[in-house]
Amino acid sequence: MxxxxxxxxxxxxxxxxxxxxxxxxxxxxxxxxxxxxxxxxxxxxxxxxxxxxxxxxxxxxxxxxxxxxxxxxxxxxxxxxxxxxxxxxxxxxxxxxxxxxxxxxxxxxxxxxxxxxxxxxxxxxxxxxxxxxxxxxxxxxxxxxxxxxxxxxxxxxxxxxxxxxxxxxxxxxxxxxxxxxxxxxxxxxxxxxxxxxxxxxxxxxxxxxxxxxxxxxxxxxxxxxxxxxxxxxxxxxxxxxLEVFERQRTRWIAAQVHFVKTYFSLGMRELFRGNYHAANAVLKFLIIPRTLLLALLFTSCLLGIVTGFKPLWSWTGWMLGVLVFAMVISIPGYLWKKLSIQDLATFPKLVFRMIRSLLKLKTAGKSFLHTPHGETKPDATGQ
The missing domain is CATH 3.90.550.10 (Spore Coat Polysaccharide Biosynthesis Protein SpsA; Chain A)
Structure with missing residues (x-):
């Protein structure tokens, strides 16, 4: 929450x-x-x-x-x-x-x-x-x-x-x-x-x-x-x-995990010193990546509905709604106009790649995962 x-x-x-x-x-x-x-x-x-x-x-x-x-x-x-x-x-x-x-x-x-x-x-x-x-x-x-x-x-x-x-x-x-x-x-x-x-x-x-x-x-x-x-x-x-997306997110999540391990104690010290700017910088990295958080809440809500366990689906459903609201109001209108039904079909694949990236964190923490630029693909879905 x-x-x-x-x-x-x-x-x-x-x-x-x-x-x-x-x-x-x-x-x-x-x-x-x-x-x-x-x-x-x-x-x-x-x-x-x-x-x-x-x-x-x-x-x-x-x-x-x-x-x-x-x-x-x-x-x-x-x-x-x-x-x-x-x-x-x-x-x-x-x-x-x-x-x-x-x-x-x-x-x-x-x-x-x-x-x-x-x-x-x-x-x-x-x-x-x-x-x-x-x-x-x-x-x-x-x-x-x-x-x-x-x-x-x-x-x-x-x-x-x-x-x-x-x-x-x-x-x-x-x-x-x-x-x-x-x-x-x-x-x-x-x-x-x-x-x-x-x-x-x-x-x-x-x-x-x-x-x-x-x-x-x-x-x-x-x-x-x-x-x-x-x-x-x-x-x-x-x-x-999708391949480059997964590689990039693996690098980002690995950096986030390592950052929290390395700087959490510093963040707490800065908090007690009254340096809220520095403490907040560390706090932000305790936030679960938004795509993973969406997937977690959606899965939990669906599980609650299937099993008929009302406390689970009502609580996670409420949080899912709040999270979706936060993300919707943060996206400028020009990007919504670019979105199509075909694009929406790609979103579950991005979620899957994000989840799969969690399995590669150990490797990512030991090597530099370069994100190539200037590469295009003929498939408009980016698959």
């Missing part, structure tokens, strides 16, 4: 709060020097398009740099990248992870060379005004902010549901949290930081996956709160098929 009430409370709050955006027409006090770090592992298919899109910023060209952290790229891709007005840092690790790439890039930066560090995935396209909006937020006093990551594609059923899941998280864990006076949750890209604070946070990482969540707890423990820029868009490629 606590899971459902937490999600519903944040979902409702998200409709009554405001984001931390500064009006785009406002002139900044100064144009801070920004570096956009783009960690990329074998992303030859998408990196050149992303670089071209991300250079198109409404921000002085001499006040921002793109730094591609190229891990295991083809020689011809590296050669082409070096003809572009970007910085390229080649890296190679015995076991590649995003955090290793980011730490290598941070170490390569000169002292006080940049005022803001932005993180963008290899497939991400920043909206033309993204850096301008980030700079305005830092003008307003923020030292860490999360932008609004939205779907770049909705070309398969899996991609549509992945896009919906992203927007539910945006509404609940960013808009809802800010409405309640708490810090927004980081999401791995489209986020910006004060360089020294980020370096301190990244130097304390303990796990292989979910570096953004560790960075979040580190910043919050230090007293650095995280704002949310609803109007600062960054477009992210959504998962297009």
């Amino acid at each position: 606590a899971n459902v009430l937490y999600l519903c409370g944040n979902a409702v709050a998200g409709w009554f709060g405001d984001s931390d955006d500064v009006p785009a027409q406002q002139k900044p006090s100064l144009y801070r020097k920004i570096v956009v770090l783009i960690p990329a592992y074998k992303e030859d298919k998408v990196i050149l398009d992303s670089v071209a899109a991300n250079l198109n910023q409404q921000y002085p060209a001499d006040r921002f740099d793109l730094l591609v952290i190229a891990d295991s790229f083809k020689p011809e891709t590296l050669q082409t990248l070096r003809t572009q007005p970007v910085r390229v840092l080649e890296v190679s690790f015995e076991q590649s992870t995003v955090q290793k790439s980011i730490n290598a890039a941070l170490a390569s930066l000169g002292e006080n060379e940049y005022d803001i560090v932005v993180i963008s995935d290899a497939d991400n396209h920043m909206a033309p005004d993204f850096l301008h909006r980030v700079n305005l937020a830092f003008d307003a006093g923020w030292r860490a902010v999360q932008g609004h990551r939205v779907a770049k594609n909705t070309n398969t059923s899996v991609a549509i549901f992945d896009a919906m899941n992203e927007e539910v998280s945006n509404h609940i864990y960013r808009m809802g949290q800010r409405a309640l006076g708490l810090s927004a949750q980081l999401i791995g890209s489209g986020m910006a930081f004060e360089p020294e604070a980020m370096k301190r946070g990244m130097s304390q990482l303990k796990t292989m996956g979910g570096y953004d969540k560790e960075l979040e707890i580190s910043l919050l423990s230090e007293g650095i709160h995280i704002g949310y820029l609803e109007d600062a868009y960054i477009y992210d490629e959504k998962v297009q098929n």
